[in-house]
Amino acid sequence: MNNDKNIYIADVHTILPQLYPADVVAEFVYPVEKAGDLVYRLAKKALKSIGIKNRPFILSGDTFPEKALAKEEYHPEKWGQQMVEHFLQFVKAEEVGFLSVSYNVTSHIDYLPNLSCRVAEATHLNLDAPPEELPYLGCAASFFSLKSAMNYCKTHDKAAIVYNFDQCSWLCNPVMDPRDPEFTASLKANLLFSDGAAGLLVIPESMKERFKGKLIKVVDIETAYRNGAEIKMNNGRFLVGDNVKSVMPGLVSSLVLKPLLARNNITKNDIREWSIHQGGRPILQQFKEEEIMGLSDEQIQRSMELFEAYGNFSSPSCLFILDSYFKEDSKNKNSDTKGIVIGFGAGYYLAAMLYEWV
Numbered sequence: 001m002n003n004d005k006n007i008y009i010a011d012v013h014t015i016l017p018q019l020y021p022a023d024v025v026a027e028f029v030y031p032v033e034k035a036g037d038l039v040y041r042l043a044k045k046a047l048k049s050i051g052i053k054n055r056p057f058i059l060s061g062d063t064f065p066e067k068a069l070a071k072e073e074y075h076p077e078k079w080g081q082q083m084v085e086h087f088l089q090f091v092k093a094e095e096v097g098f099l100s101v102s103y104n105v106t107s108h109i110d111y112l113p114n115l116s117c118r119v120a121e122a123t124h125l126n127l128d129a130p131p132e133e134l135p136y137l138g139c140a141a142s143f144f145s146l147k148s149a150m151n152y153c154k155t156h157d158k159a160a161i162v163y164n165f166d167q168c169s170w171l172c173n174p175v176m177d178p179r180d181p182e183f184t185a186s187l188k189a190n191l192l193f194s195d196g197a198a199g200l201l202v203i204p205e206s207m208k209e210r211f212k213g214k215l216i217k218v219v220d221i222e223t224a225y226r227n228g229a230e231i232k233m234n235n236g237r238f239l240v241g242d243n244v245k246s247v248m249p250g251l252v253s254s255l256v257l258k259p260l261l262a263r264n265n266i267t268k269n270d271i272r273e274w275s276i277h278q279g280g281r282p283i284l285q286q287f288k289e290e291e292i293m294g295l296s297d298e299q300i301q302r303s304m305e306l307f308e309a310y311g312n313f314s315s316p317s318c319l320f321i322l323d324s325y326f327k328e329d330s331k332n333k334n335s336d337t338k339g340i341v342i343g344f345g346a347g348y349y350l351a352a353m354l355y356e357w358v
Contacts, residue, residue: 005154005205006204006205006208006217007150007153007154007202007203007204007205007217007218008202008203008204008205008207008208008211008215008216008217008218008358009200009201009202009203009215009216009218009326009355010090010159010201010202010203010207010211010215011086011087011090011200011201011326012198012199012200012201012319012322012323012326013083013086013087013198013199013201013323014196014197014198014199014316014319014320014323015079015082015083015165015196015197015198016056016195016196016310017056017057017058017070017071017074017195017196018056018057018070018071019054019055019056019057019310020054020055020056020057021053021054021055022047022050022052022053022054022055022191022311023044023047025055025057025191026043026044026047026191027040028059028061028064029043029172029174029190029191030043030174030176030190034176035174035176036176038178039176039178042178042187043187043191046187046188046191047191050188050191050192050280050281050311051281051307051308052191052192052307052308052310052311053308053309054309054310054311055194055310055311056194056195056196056310056311056313057070057169057194057195058070058071058074058107058167058169058170058195059169059170059172064172065172065173067107067170067172069107074107074167074195075107075108076103076106076107076108076115076165076167076197077108077115077118077119077122079163079165079197080101080115080116080118080119080122080123080163080165080197081119081122081123083119083161083163083197083199084096084099084119084123084125084161084163084199085123086199087159087161087199087201088123090201090211091159091201091203091207093123093124093125093126094126095158095159095207096125096127096158096159096160096161097127097128097129097152097156097158097159097160098127098128098129098131098132098148098149098152098153098156098158098160098161099116099119099120099125099127099131099132099160099161099163100116100131100132100133100134100145100146100148100149100160100161100162100163101114101115101116101119101131101132101133101134101145101163101164102133102134102135102137102141102142102144102145102162102163102164102315103135103141103164103165103166103167103315104135104136104137104138104139104141104166104168104314104315104345104346105166105167105168105170105171105238105314106135106165106166106167106170107167107170114131114133115133116131116132116133116163117131119131119163128156128158129152129156132145132148134148136346137315137347137349138231138315138343138344138345138346138347138348138349139277139279139314139315139317139318139343139344139345139346139349140223140277140315140343140344140345140347140349140350140351141164141315141343141345141349142162142164142198142200142315142316142318142319142343143221143223143341143343143351143352143353144223144349144351145162145163145164146162146200146202146218146221146353147221147223148160149161149162149200149202150202150218150221153202153203153204154204156204157204157206157207158204158207159201159202159203159204159207160202160203161199161200161201161202162199162200162202163197163199164197164198164199164315164316164319165196165197165198165315165316166193166195166196166197166313166314166315166316167195168189168193168194168195168238168312168313168314169193169194169195171189171233171236171237171238172190172238173186173236173237173238174186174187174190175187175237182234182237182239184242185239185240185241185242186237186238186239188239188240189237189238189239189240190238192240192280192311192312193238193311193312193313193314194310194311194312194313194314195313196310196313196316196320197316198313198316198319198320198322198323199319200319203215213330214330214331214333214357214358215357215358216326216339216355216356216357216358217335217355217356217357217358218353218354218355219264219338219354219355219356220260220263220264220353220354221260221351221352221353221354222255222256222257222259222260222263222351222352223256223349223350223351224251224255224256224349224350224351225347225348225349225350226251226255226347226348226350227347227348228247228251228347228348229241230242230243230244230247230248230348231244231345231346231348232346244279244280244283245279245280245282245283245286246286248279248283248286248344248348249283249286249287249289249292249293250286250291250292251344251348251350252342252344252350252352253287253292253293255350256342256350256351256352257293257340257342257352260340260352260354261354264354266338266354268293268294268295268299270338271299271338271339271340272337272338272339273302273325273337273338273339273340274295274299274300274302274303274321274339274340274342275302275303275318275319275321275322275325275339275340275341275342276300276303276318276321276342277303277312277317277318277342277343277344277345278303278304278306278307278311278312278313278317278318278321279312279317279344279345280307280312281304281307281308284300284303284304284307285300287299287300288300302321302324302325303321306320306321306324314345315343315345317343318341318342318343319341321341322339322341325339330357333357334357334358335356335357335358336356337356337357338354338355338356339354339355339356339357340352340353340354340355341353341355
């Protein structure tokens with residue numbers, strides 16, 4: 001049994017479906033011949049305000065509004081297989097003892113056996129702990145999978161895999177009547193969210209020396225919950241309220257970020273790498289307010305760049321930013337190079353992870 005406390009992230013991997021210009025997706029969801037000229041123009045105006053360049057998108061244009069995947073390989077079971085097979089380049093299948101799958105929106109409808117079981121079977125994992133499936137934990141979902149993976153690795157000399165994804169376009173059910181009280185909330189959700197997957201290879205101390213190059217050591221994780229309904233579904237429609245930007249950053253700061261920094265005797269200026277869930281430009285800008293966190297333009301820049309490039313992936317968003325740091329040249333990174341990953345969303349579930357490079 002492994003009694004070492006240190007747990008590491010040995011690799012980060014991401015998966016994207018085909019990218020489309022954001023305005024092409026907007027025209028797909030709100031075609032002028034169905035939506036009418038007014039709604040079409042409102043959608044174009046809203047998209048410009050949101051500021052997204054591209055949208056990773058899984059839906060087929062041939063059947064919409066009936067839902068179908070554009071490619072079979074976009075099925076979450078296929079994504080899960082790709083994720084696990086990527087990590088099996090670094091460890092053997094028999095050296096993986098735990099798998100956690102988390103998501104909010106999935107095109108998968110054959111619920112039994114669950115998705116985590118299907119991925120484990122398809123990739124010939126011989127797990128010694130039951131595979132875990134964690135749905136509907138908002139945009140902090142990956143942190144709960146990571147906590148489970150860490151708990152496993154603290155008591156075993158084997159690796160664990162976290163597979164986190166969201167397929168938000170599967171909820172695409174636009175309100176076409178601007179007089180409908182849910183029109184604006186629906187419009188935001190349909191233009192803001194994207195599709196994608198991210199994964200983590202988590203290892204115990206006993207496996208550390210097998211990996212060449214730098215690793216991320218997980219220093220601490222903070223999770224919290226506060227009841228709220230600015231992000232929700234209603235009658236099958238995905239809705240984002242007007243008050244998210246004024247509510248969420250303050251909750252994240254007070255309930256997870258500031259406690260995490262204080263517990264580890266560090267300040268925001270000690271953090272070089274910030275991976276903040278890309279809820280949108282106004283939300284990211286709120287983290288610059290002194291009463292929230294007082295972050296600089298540089299500290300939110302990476303998150304802003306990823307949001308503008310791809311939109312809001314929902315729960316994998318912050319892991320896409322972490323992946324961008326992981327892919328950088330790590331020769332100048334050491335234990336003084338600290339980072340924070342932040343996730344928050346529907347529920348509200350909130351989470352933050354502190355790490356350092358070793």
